[in-house]
Amino acid sequence: MSFINYSSREINCKIVYYGPGLCGKTTNLQFIYTKTNPDLKGKMISLATETERTLFFDFLPLALGQIRGFKTRFHLYTVPGQVFYDASRKLILKGVDGVVFVADSQIERMEANLESIDNLKVNLREQGYELDKIPFVIQYNKRDLPNAAPLDELRRQLNTMGVQDFEASATTGEGVFETLKAVAKTVLSDLKRLSR
Amino acid sequence: MMNTQLVMYEEDFKKILAVIQRLVRDANAKGIFVVDKNGQLIAEAGEVRGIDTTSLASLTAGSIAATGGLAKIIGEEDFPVHFHQGTRDNLHITLVGGRIILVVVFDDRSSLGLVRLRVKKAGAEMGKIFEEIQKKAEREAATGTAKSPFAEITDDDIDNLFSE
Numbered sequence: 099m100s101f102i103n104y105s106s107r108e109i110n111c112k113i114v115y116y117g118p119g120l121c122g123k124t125t126n127l128q129f130i131y132t133k134t135n136p137d138l139k140g141k142m143i144s145l146a147t148e149t150e151r152t153l154f155f156d157f158l159p160l161a162l163g164q165i166r167g168f169k170t171r172f173h174l175y176t177v178p179g180q181v182f183y184d185a186s187r188k189l190i191l192k193g194v195d196g197v198v199f200v201a202d203s204q205i206e207r208m209e210a211n212l213e214s215i216d217n218l219k220v221n222l223r224e225q226g227y228e229l230d231k232i233p234f235v236i237q238y239n240k241r242d243l244p245n246a247a248p249l250d251e252l253r254r255q256l257n258t259m260g261v262q263d264f265e266a267s268a269t270t271g272e273g274v275f276e277t278l279k280a281v282a283k284t285v286l287s288d289l290k291r292l293s294r
Numbered sequence: 295m296m297n298t299q300l301v302m303y304e305e306d307f308k309k310i311l312a313v314i315q316r317l318v319r320d321a322n323a324k325g326i327f328v329v330d331k332n333g334q335l336i337a338e339a340g341e342v343r344g345i346d347t348t349s350l351a352s353l354t355a356g357s358i359a360a361t362g363g364l365a366k367i368i369g370e371e372d373f374p375v376h377f378h379q380g381t382r383d384n385l386h387i388t389l390v391g392g393r394i395i396l397v398v399v400f401d402d403r404s405s406l407g408l409v410r411l412r413v414k415k416a417g418a419e420m421g422k423i424f425e426e427i428q429k430k431a432e433r434e435a436a437t438g439t440a441k442s443p444f445a446e447i448t449d450d451d452i453d454n455l456f457s458e
């Protein structure tokens with residue numbers, strides 16, 4: 099839930115990258131981190147296992163610039179994708195303003211994608227949110243791999259709500275900023291709508 | 295209501311700041327941070343130079359969320375007080391009113407006993423301030439008088455943020 103501070107004239111929004119294990123959530127944040135001007139970013143924090151799997155979350159604070167004299171900041175979080183970390187995922191979803199679902203395009207991960215998106219819906223509902231009522235975009239990651247499923251197939255299975263979606267290769271950064279911009283814009287438009 | 299947006303006005307902020315500035319002195323603390331449960335820094339006081347406050351806020355919220363989850367597993371509502379002892383600096387963390395986290399950094403110029411005592415009083419005051427803020431937000435939400443800088447923004451304003 100966004101936090102508007104009239105005193106420091108700041109607005110903070112929380113965006114969560116969700117998706118199955120190894121789909122590339124952490125890689126998205128790492129790419130954003132390396133490509134962002136040092137003045138606009140804070141430290142990236144990764145609470146990870148020794149094998150670099152996310153244990154609790156990654157966190158990256160970004161400053162986007164000003165809107166009507168308010169500094170607009172986005173706090174990006176990733177969840178741990180491995181199935182057994184569900185309790186942690188629930189905690190990270192608290193107070194979320196927008197969600198990016200990172201799908202793993204590899205054919206053999208289709209089942210994992212579907213399970214993860216269901217898990218997202220269930221966990222959001224536990225917090226009193228509905229996926230179709232919050233800012234939400236989908237990223238089909240790992241498009242560079244030869245075993246990537248056709249885009250149509252991914253869309254048909256995963257994007258049943260018809261939200262904005264993007265192809266990406268997070269390791270090279272393709273599609274990463276497009277995804278981020280889309281979710282950030284949706285969050286801001288939502289704030290505007292809700293404050294009417 | 296759980297999902298009301300947190301809106302902080304200048305006058306509320308000043309009240310909070312006054313409470314923690316006094317707490318820094320009364321508790322002989324090095325620094326004090328007020329963090330919202332979602333990981334956003336609300337206010338700070340004391341010697342806070344050199345501390346990455348954004349990271350501190352996010353990790354504090356993560357840690358409180360994790361221990362809160364643990365509490366529920368064993369049938370407790372929450373663990374409202376946390377103490378971490380270091381070789382030089384210590385952290386005293388308290389949950390205020392279920393939504394706000396008060397973080398006190400102190401060294402051997404103070405003591406756990408003193409910090410605990412002073413935090414109790416300051417925490418109660420802070421709880422009242424946030425209750426007021428919450429009530430105000432609910433009132434505004436109910437009557438639709440919430441003024442937000444975002445009510446007036448245009449799609450162009452949003453687009454401009456992204457034109458590098």
Ligand SMILES: Nc1nc2c(ncn2[C@@H]2O[C@H](COP(=O)(O)OP(=O)(O)OP(=O)(O)O)[C@@H](O)[C@H]2O)c(=O)[nH]1
Pocket residue numbers: 117118119120121122123124125126150151152153176177178179180239240241242243266267268269270
């Ligand atoms: N080929 C290819 N590999 C990728 C891509 N994105 C991520 N990877 C690789 O996939 C592996 C897992 O990436 P992570 O970003 O750690 O995955 P994650 O979603 O954070 O995984 P968890 O933390 O376990 O949930 C790493 O070895 C990445 O380099 C991509 O677009 N293409």
Ligand SMILES: [Mg+2]
Pocket residue numbers: 123124125150151152176177178179
């Ligand atoms: Mg990860």
